[in-house]
Amino acid sequence: MEQTAKDVHTKEELFPTYKRWDITFDKAEGVTITDKNGKRYTDFMAGIGVNNLGHAHPAVVKAVEKQLYKGWHASNFFQYDEQKETARLLTSHSCGDLVFFANSGAEANEAAIKLARKHTGRPKIISFVQSFHGRTFGSMAATGQTGIHEGFGPMLEGFEYHPYNDVNELEKAVDNDTAAVILEVVQGEGGVRPADHEFLRAAEQAAKQTGALLICDEIQTGIGRTGKFFAYEHSGIHPDIITAAKALGNGFPLGAMIGREFLRESFGPGSHGTTFGGNPLAMAAAKSTLETLLHEGWVEAAAFKGERFLNELNQELTSLSIVKEVRGMGMMAGVELTEPAADKMKKLRDKGMLVIAAGPNVIRMLPPLTMDEETLSGGVQKLKEVLLS
Template sequence: MNSQQMKHINEDSTLFPTYKKWELTFESAEGSYITAADGKTYLDCMAGIGVVNLGHKHPAVLKSVEQQLHKGWHASNFFQYDGQEKTAQLLTEHSSGDIVFFANSGTEANEAAIKLSRKYTGRTKIISFVQSFHGRTLGSMAATGQESIHQGFGPMLQGFEYLPFNDVNELESAIDEDTAAVMVEPVQGEGGVVPASPEFLKAVESLCKKNGALFVVDEVQTGIGRTGAFFAYEHAEVSPDIIVAAKGLGNGFPVGAIIGKKHLASAFGPGSHGTTFGGNPLAMAAAQATLETVISEDMAGQAAEKGAFLMEELEKKIGHSSKVKEIRGKGLMIGIELHEPAADYIMSIQKQGVLMIGAGPNVIRLLPPLTITKEELQHAVNTIASVLNTN
């Protein structure tokens, strides 16, 4: 273990030191705010890393989970659950898919997408992209195009190839009759908040059809209204074979899903895949209430409007700063790329009472709840500008 790793180990903790934890202890949260154990309240512009799309402790989600809690929260997937069918119907009605498999997280859902792609096509090669992020299990980690994520774990699962993002020519050269799937994020989140161009996504769809490969979109971070559409692939007017959802799906309750086209059902019959906890009644109560609220209150439309406001204000206040290289994103998924490391600025913003996170070494990432007000967004922008202008 090197000295850098040692710095992040709290010798008094009984937890594995897998996270670089802040000097903040969570106490409670409501709406767009988190209160720490010391009583200080923070404007939350990270939403649990793009999870709490409806804000903390949303009343509709809270009520739904509480009602299910008193009925029971586990019986196993040998039982039929009405909540699974209702939640799956909401997802298929608002996507290009027809059938759903429920998991517990985005990583698990991506793992399912990898398995389904290989089993349905009978092929093993999967193409993803440099700086992509798909998870940390062995399969989803192998799909992730970041060497830093692979380091220390020995040989990766074979069959994955990483291409430059948004490069149609490279994809045309790489995709072939051995390709099971192309996995792509409509906006690379952990890779720096980098949107895929509509032309690129259309090319992925076309080349997958031409070569008999599956078109898989990882919407773990971009889905459920985040980018100004229910799913971000809609901006490009494409029709993926598999959509991977998680994060915002349960508004903080652990749940993931893959949404697939009907013809894929033959590859995922009894015994082919499974999960003990996936699709449990509590998760479905949270997801169903979340989806119903996102749809009925047009949260995607709100994200588009507020995102345009946020981008305009950021450009106005910091767009000409010598420290800012680029401001980019879609809806309420915004990245501010600096000419230098962003970590110290993020911590300075936090000291001013606003929570944000990074996306790669030089990017400040904003992922606020979709319910955030324009006044709260303005406060966040003013705080960013103050910190960038005084440091």
């Protein structure tokens, strides 16, 4: 039977891959999102840890707008001054020396996995239960969640999943067949679970002893989120590869893999590539984001405000019977409940506060680093009201 014009226009034309809220985005500025009906929401999720400088930051908008008139794309056969300058900002604020620019966090992790295997000539990648590294086949295989794997056939071989924060299991797992250990300094999607310093140092030591590489996935924790430029700095370790994305372009699609100098020859011409990665618009957004973040002191602000934010969450919420635990680092917080969080999150949206889940029972908050203390405190009180209702 032929479809009528009415049939076609009443069909949903998007794959149902997201459980979307009943909110239609209209505009965003600072820490506020406005829907098409004019309702305003205070954004405690920052586009899932993306808008660290808030929405539509004037410096980033100006930089991207300027580049729009200079050119969008020419391909990576050309040299771009902005790529070199942005790479220098990343390497000067990390233990890395070289940068590969991609379009997303998943692509950055794909590059890291490829580089680790190519450099070591080994097949095995150690990952951790409840980790999340992306949804492409390589990054999905690195993800220690069976729910992410289901329905897609055999996973890429060579990946093992071990308990997070378990030093004994980690040390037994890393051997002379191991290409890399990949970990999140704070498991974001896995429930906002920070790694113990001892665990991170053990991962670094095990990698060094066996000739494996240590990959820190800083897609969500990097670019100031935890009160350091990268979260691994809290433990004093020196990973061989760092991956970044999300906040790197303050909303512009962009990813980066940062590696140590000794890896240079393993990623030579023809070994890896991307059409759009590192394009001029992305570099304009990233360079402006990083310069603003650093020059205006937002990393230090995240450390100071984040400590107060987490302290207030603990003081106000841990005595509630519905709250199992408050966890976090810097401006990254998770409140684990004794029941599913979906209903409470819906009530928060109704009250004009946006948060996101990290598993079925965890309310995750990733506010812009620019959010003032009064607004942060107001969010804690609103959350408390909803949890008591």
